[in-house]
Amino acid sequence: MIIFGTNSSTIHPEKLDGGSCPFCKTKNQMWIQGYRKYFHVFWIPCFPLWRKVYSVCSHCKGVFEKQEFQSKELITSFEYFENNKIKIPWYHFTGIILFVVLITFISFLPILTK
Ligand SMILES: [Zn+2]
16 A cells, blocks of 8 residues: 655745835835645655645734735845745655666666676
């Protein structure tokens, strides 16, 4: 029996520069955070799927999507973090790496045992 499915890892929160909360209007208290889904086989991450990124106000704890921002500065900052700071963690490819290593090992096995 092969156990597989999806799981998620959290994206480390980062503080956004400038802007104010769309709800409580507190300035400079917006954080970007989110999670990334990955496909796993026997709980070993194989490859990344999609990610969900959103913003949280540290004052009122409100959660907001990018579309809810009124400030251009906040949108710019959010997009910058979304595109440049949020990388796929290497361990999401563990399953593929193990598979490649295994295939390589198997294909070299006849040479090694000669
Ligand atoms: Zn707020």
